Amino acid sequence: MMDMQHNALSFDEAAAALPHAPLAMPKQVVEIERGRLFAALLARFVARPARSEG
Amino acid sequence: MARSPAHRAGDNKARNGAQNAAQDGGETSLARFLTLAASFAAAIAAGLVFYSYGTADGPDALDVVRALLITISTWWLAWGAVQGLLGLTSRPKPPLQRHAGAIRGRTVIIVPVYNEDPQVTFARIAAMDISLAATGDPAQFHFAVLSDTRSEAIARDEKQWFARLLADRGGKGRMFYRRRAQNIGKKAGNLEDFIATSGAAYDYALILDADSLMDGGTIVEMVRRMEAVPDLGLLQTLPKIVRARSRFGRSMQFAAAFYSPIFARGLAVMQGRTGPFWGHNALVRVRAFAESCGLPVLSGPPPFGGHILSHDYVEAALLARAGWQVRLDDDLEGSYEEGPENIIDHAKRDRRWCQGNLQHTRLVGAPGLKLWSRFVFVQGIFAYIAPVFWLAFIVASILAPHFAPGPDYFPDPYWPFPVFPPDETFKAVGLAVGVFGLLILPKLLIVADAQASGRADRFGRAATSTLAELVLSSIQAPIFLMFQTRSVAQVVMRRDGGWPANNRGDGTLSLGDAWAASWWITATGAVALGMTWQWTPALLPWLLPVGLPMMVAPVIIAWSSRPQFGHLFEVPSDGNPPQIVQLHDACLARWTKPAAADAVTELTGLNV
Numbered sequence: 140m141m142d143m144q145h146n147a148l149s150f151d152e153a154a155a156a157l158p159h160a161p162l163a164m165p166k167q168v169v170e171i172e173r174g175r176l177f178a179a180l181l182a183r184f185v186a187r188p189a190r191s192e193g
Numbered sequence: 194m195a196r197s198p199a200h201r202a203g204d205n206k207a208r209n210g211a212q213n214a215a216q217d218g219g220e221t222s223l224a225r226f227l228t229l230a231a232s233f234a235a236a237i238a239a240g241l242v243f244y245s246y247g248t249a250d251g252p253d254a255l256d257v258v259r260a261l262l263i264t265i266s267t268w269w270l271a272w273g274a275v276q277g278l279l280g281l282t283s284r285p286k287p288p289l290q291r292h293a294g295a296i297r298g299r300t301v302i303i304v305p306v307y308n309e310d311p312q313v314t315f316a317r318i319a320a321m322d323i324s325l326a327a328t329g330d331p332a333q334f335h336f337a338v339l340s341d342t343r344s345e346a347i348a349r350d351e352k353q354w355f356a357r358l359l360a361d362r363g364g365k366g367r368m369f370y371r372r373r374a375q376n377i378g379k380k381a382g383n384l385e386d387f388i389a390t391s392g393a394a395y396d397y398a399l400i401l402d403a404d405s406l407m408d409g410g411t412i413v414e415m416v417r418r419m420e421a422v423p424d425l426g427l428l429q430t431l432p433k434i435v436r437a438r439s440r441f442g443r444s445m446q447f448a449a450a451f452y453s454p455i456f457a458r459g460l461a462v463m464q465g466r467t468g469p470f471w472g473h474n475a476l477v478r479v480r481a482f483a484e485s486c487g488l489p490v491l492s493g494p495p496p497f498g499g500h501i502l503s504h505d506y507v508e509a510a511l512l513a514r515a516g517w518q519v520r521l522d523d524d525l526e527g528s529y530e531e532g533p534e535n536i537i538d539h540a541k542r543d544r545r546w547c548q549g550n551l552q553h554t555r556l557v558g559a560p561g562l563k564l565w566s567r568f569v570f571v572q573g574i575f576a577y578i579a580p581v582f583w584l585a586f587i588v589a590s591i592l593a594p595h596f597a598p599g600p601d602y603f604p605d606p607y608w609p610f611p612v613f614p615p616d617e618t619f620k621a622v623g624l625a626v627g628v629f630g631l632l633i634l635p636k637l638l639i640v641a642d643a644q645a646s647g648r649a650d651r652f653g654r655a656a657t658s659t660l661a662e663l664v665l666s667s668i669q670a671p672i673f674l675m676f677q678t679r680s681v682a683q684v685v686m687r688r689d690g691g692w693p694a695n696n697r698g699d700g701t702l703s704l705g706d707a708w709a710a711s712w713w714i715t716a717t718g719a720v721a722l723g724m725t726w727q728w729t730p731a732l733l734p735w736l737l738p739v740g741l742p743m744m745v746a747p748v749i750i751a752w753s754s755r756p757q758f759g760h761l762f763e764v765p766s767d768g769n770p771p772q773i774v775q776l777h778d779a780c781l782a783r784w785t786k787p788a789a790a791d792a793v794t795e796l797t798g799l800n801v
Binding site: 148149150151154155156157158159160161162163164165166167168169170171 | 485
C-alpha cells in the first residue's frame with residue numbers, strides 16, 4: 140500500500156490547519172416530544188370554554 | 194425555523210425562481226400522483242388476482258394474509274418500474290440557469306476519510322486539483338481532508354501523504370488536513386465539526402466520499418448553477434461507478450451507467466424542490482446547510498436512537514423544511530465513485546444503510562417536514578422491509594395447504610354429481626408473469642430506447658450485457674433477500690451493526706470466505722426446499738428459482754467476485770476512460786512509479 144521512500148516530506152501541522160472561521164450549526168428539532176401532542180390537545184380543550192365565556 | 198431564503202433574497206432571480214417553482218410544482222404534483230396511482234393500481238390488481246387464485250379452494254385467513262403480502266411487495270416493485278417508465282417518457286430538461294460571469298463565492302471540497310488508503314485517496318485530490326486548474330477558472334477552490342481514521346498507523350501515513358500532496362500541488366493555504374480525536378457522530382459529525390470550525394470561510398462545500406472523483410469542469414459548472422439560483426441549498430449529481438473489475442462489480446457498474454440515468458431522470462421529474470441527497474458528490478450552500486442541518490442525537494440507545502446514521506436523507510429533508518431547494522441535476526456528467534467488488538462487501542454496506550434507514554421511522558413524523566420528504570423516508574424504509582414481505586409470502590405459501598379447507602366435491606346435497614373446483618392455474622401464471630414483468634420490463638424498454646437513440650453503441654453489446662445482468666441479478670436476488678432480511682432482524686432486535694470501514698481493495702473471495710459468510714443461506718435454502726418437497730410438492734417448481742440460488746450461495750458469491758474479462762458489461766469509460774480517472778491513475782503512478790505518469794501527461798495534455 141505504501142511507498143514511503145518516495146515520501147520523505149515532513150508534515151507541517153500549522154500549514155495543514157483549517158482556517159479559523161466558526162459558523163454556528165444549531166441543532167434541529169426532528170422528534171416530536173413525548174406527550175406534546177396530548178398536551179396540545181389538552182390545551183385546546185381547556186382553552187375553548189374560556190373563549191366561549193368571554 | 195429559518196425563513197425561506199426566497200423571501201430573503203428578494204432579487205429578480207429569486208422571484209423568477211419562485212414563478213418557475215410554482216409552474217414546476219404543478220408538473221411535479223402530477224408526476225407524483227400518476228406514478229403513485231399506477232403503482233398502487235398494479236399492487237391492488239396483484240392482490241385481487243392472488244386472492245381470487247388462493248380462495249379457489251375455499252377462503253381462509255392465510256389467503257387474506259398472502260394477498261396482503263403480495264399487494265405490499267408488488268407495490269414496491271411497481272414503484273421502481275413506474276419510476277423507470279417516467280424516466281423513459283420524460284424529455285431532458287431545458288438548459289438550467291447558470292451564472293456566466295466570474296464566480297464570486299469560495300468553495301471548499303471536503304474529503305472525509307475513515308481508515309482509507311491515503312496514497313490512493315490523496316492522489317484523487319491531486320487529480321481533481323489538476324482538473325480544476327485546467328478549467329482556467331480563477332474561482333477559489335480549497336480542499337479539506339477531514340480524517341476520522343482510528344488506526345494510528347494509517348493516520349501517520351495520512352500525514353506523510355498529505356505532505357506529499359501539499360508539496361506536489363503547491364497546496365499551502367488552500368489544502369488542509371484535520372484529524373478528530375474522537376469520531377463523534379461519524380460522517381455527519383465530522384462535517385458538522387468542520388462547519389463549526391471553518392464554515393464561515395466558505396460559500397459552498399462540495400461534499401465527497403473518500404472514493405469520489407469529480408471532474409474540474411463539472412465542479413465549476415455546479416458552482417455556477419448554485420450562484421444563479423439564490424435559494425438552491427443543495428445540488429446533487431448522479432455519480433457513475435468506475436474501476437469495477439469483478440463480475441459483480443462490473444455488472445453493477447453497467448447497471449449504474451446504463452439504467453440509472455433513466456431512473457434518475459424519473460426521480461428528477463418527481464423531485465420538485467425536494468430532491469435527494471446521497472451524502473456525496475453534491476454541492477451545498479454552507480450557510481443553508483449550517484442553519485438547517487444540525488443533527489441532534491436521538492433519544493434512546495442505537496440502533497433506533499443515538500446518532501443519525503443515514504444523515505443525508507435527513508439533511509435533504511431539513512433543507513427543504515427550511516425553504517431551501519434541493520435538486521438532482523441528472524444532466525451533469527463527470528461525477529464518479531467506486532462500488533463494492535463482491536456481494537459480501539455490498540451486504541456489509543447494505544447493513545449500515547439498513548440500520549440508518551430503519552432509524553428514519555423515528556423521523557417520519559418530524560415537525561414541519563414536506564410531505565414528499567416524509568414519503569422519501571417511508572420509501573427508504575421500504576427498500577429494506579420489502580424483502581421481508583416477500584420472504585413472509587414464501588413461508589406463508591409453504592404453510593398454506595395445512596390451513597386450507599379440504600375440497601368439497603358435493604357442495605349441494607341434492608346434486609348427485611361431484612363439482613370440481615375451477616382450475617385457477619392461469620391466474621397464478623399470469624400473476625408471476627406480471628410480477629416478473631415489473632422487474633424486467635423497464636430494463637428491456639431501456640435497452641430498446643438506447644438502441645433507438647444510439648446510446649447503446651457506447652456500451653458494446655448492450656443487449657447481451659442487459660440479458661446477462663438480468664440473469665446475474667436474478668440469481669443474486671434470493672441472496673440479497675436473505676442478507677436484507679437478516680439486517681432488518683438484527684436492527685429490530687436492537688443489535689447495532691456499528692460502522693465497518695469499506696473494503697475498497699481487490700475484493701476477490703475464496704470459496705471458504707464465501708462459505709463462512711453465507712453458509713446459513715445455504716442451510717435455509719435446503720431446509721425450505723426440503724419442507725416444500727415434503728409438504729407442498731406442487732409448489733416446488735415455483736420455489737426453485739429462489740431456493741436453488743440460496744443453496745449454492747457460496748459458489749455464486751465466490752464466482753461473482755472473480756475478475757470479469759471480455760466485452761460483457763462494457764461501459765463507455767472502458768474504451769475511453771474519463772480524463773479525471775486518467776489523471777488519478779497518473780498521480781498515483783507518479784507517487785509510486787514516476788516514469789509511468791509521463792504517458793498519461795502525453796495523453797491528456799495536463800502536467801501531472
